[in-house]
Amino acid sequence: xxxxxxxxxxxxxxxxxxxxxxxxxxxxxxxxxxxxxxxxxxxxxxxxxxxxxxxxxxxxxxxxxxxxxxxxxxxxxxxxxxxxxxxxxxxxxxxxxxxxxxxxxxxxxxxxxxxxxxxxxxxxxxxxxxxxxxxxxxxxxxxxxxxxxxxxxxxxxxxxxxxxxxxxxxxxxxxxxxxxxxxxxxxxxxxxxxxxxxxxxxxxxxxxxxxxxxxxxxxxxxxxxxxxxxxxxxxxxxxxxxxxxxxxxxxxxxxxxxxxxxxxxxxx
Amino acid sequence: xxxxxxxxxxxxxxxxxxxxxxxxxxxxxxxxxxxxxxxxxxxxxxxxxxxxxxxxxxxxxxxxxxxxxxxxxxxxxxxxxxxxxxxxxxxxxxxxxxxxxxxxxxxxxxxxxxxxxxxxxxxxxxxx
Numbered sequence: 571x572x573x574x575x576x577x578x579x580x581x582x583x584x585x586x587x588x589x590x591x592x593x594x595x596x597x598x599x600x601x602x603x604x605x606x607x608x609x610x611x612x613x614x615x616x617x618x619x620x621x622x623x624x625x626x627x628x629x630x631x632x633x634x635x636x637x638x639x640x641x642x643x644x645x646x647x648x649x650x651x652x653x654x655x656x657x658x659x660x661x662x663x664x665x666x667x668x669x670x671x672x673x674x675x676x677x678x679x680x681x682x683x684x685x686x687x688x689x690x691x692x693x694x695x696x697x698x699x700x701x702x703x704x705x706x707x708x709x710x711x712x713x714x715x716x717x718x719x720x721x722x723x724x725x726x727x728x729x730x731x732x733x734x735x736x737x738x739x740x741x742x743x744x745x746x747x748x749x750x751x752x753x754x755x756x757x758x759x760x761x762x763x764x765x766x767x768x769x770x771x772x773x774x775x776x777x778x779x780x781x782x783x784x785x786x787x788x789x790x791x792x793x794x795x796x797x798x799x800x801x802x803x804x805x806x807x808x809x810x811x812x813x814x815x816x817x818x819x820x821x822x823x824x825x826x827x828x829x830x831x832x833x834x835x836x837x838x
Numbered sequence: 839x840x841x842x843x844x845x846x847x848x849x850x851x852x853x854x855x856x857x858x859x860x861x862x863x864x865x866x867x868x869x870x871x872x873x874x875x876x877x878x879x880x881x882x883x884x885x886x887x888x889x890x891x892x893x894x895x896x897x898x899x900x901x902x903x904x905x906x907x908x909x910x911x912x913x914x915x916x917x918x919x920x921x922x923x924x925x926x927x928x929x930x931x932x933x934x935x936x937x938x939x940x941x942x943x944x945x946x947x948x949x950x951x952x953x954x955x956x957x958x959x960x961x962x963x964x965x966x
Contacts, residue, residue, distance in 0.1 A: 602906050602910070603899060603902050603903045603906060604903055604906045604907050604910075604911060605900075605903040605904065605906075605907045605913070605916060605926075607913075608917075609916060609917050609918070610907050610911070610913035610915060610916060610917065610926075611913060611915040611917060611923070612912070612913060612914060612915060613914060613915060613925075616914075710910070712912060714912075718909070720909045720910060721959065722905060722909070754961070755961055758929065758961055758963035759929065759930055759963065761929065761959040761960045761961065762959050762961065763959055764955075764958035764959050775912070779912065779914050780914075
């Protein structure tokens, strides 16, 4: 009996200490501080979707359009142009058909497809391997399907780069401001990045938030269409219903949100 | 048992002097806290997202909350107690009025030896 009471008092004492320590620990815990929901909102004209997706019509892409799109995207997001090719940073870029679509093994395909300059970018996968690989949750998937990076959290471990089967991610091996004219961002409204973080396409989350379409879609002269995949009335859905589309490396099960129309022309 | 009392006391005195030497060296040298200079744009506006005292005390928590709410929750608008709406953006809202980053931000941060890494990526759009 005596022994039990002794034990009970010990446990009770320890618990009391624990309870008094909890608020102190909580106050000093490294946590995330969010603004209270009652104090935050979205812009009135923000575009809100359930699953943002993109359809790229390869037949409408030319080298000139691709260059224009890449230039527009990279200047809007202050993507540096670095002299050292090994330090290259890319958000959207041109790729050969056979490199973009490694699963397409047909020997004989139309020249128009074979030699068409394909534009590739982050696929904003439904099952993004980069999100699973990230140890700090710097890369995460939003409810609207966008796979976004929180650069504040990236520790530069590059697990995401190893995990991404599309090479959509670039690492800042040097200060990215080295690759900006006068070290000044072209678009002062958008931040640059710093040495030691990974970066990639953000599906223009900052533009959707103020009611604008992604820049690549806007300047693509109709080659890129962006919309909500879960909205049956959306333009992307009507295109997907009409045209046969393919995605990059579908066998991996990542479920890209970027679809490609190959061939175009009569069958578009 | 040997009597090491003098040695121990001498050691303790040396230890205390060494530990407190930054205080002695810097005594009488403390600079007055810098006076903040408000940019003309900020003065013209006449209000901030929160009252001055709150901004002075809590701007770092607010900026932390802003960035988390914007990046991770996709909430980009802050509504203050007066119902005024602000874009939660360091470069595009704060520095829109406080155009003098060098006098307004850096002066105090340098004085207090605080090195926030905001400026590794974010820029002062008004900076020439």
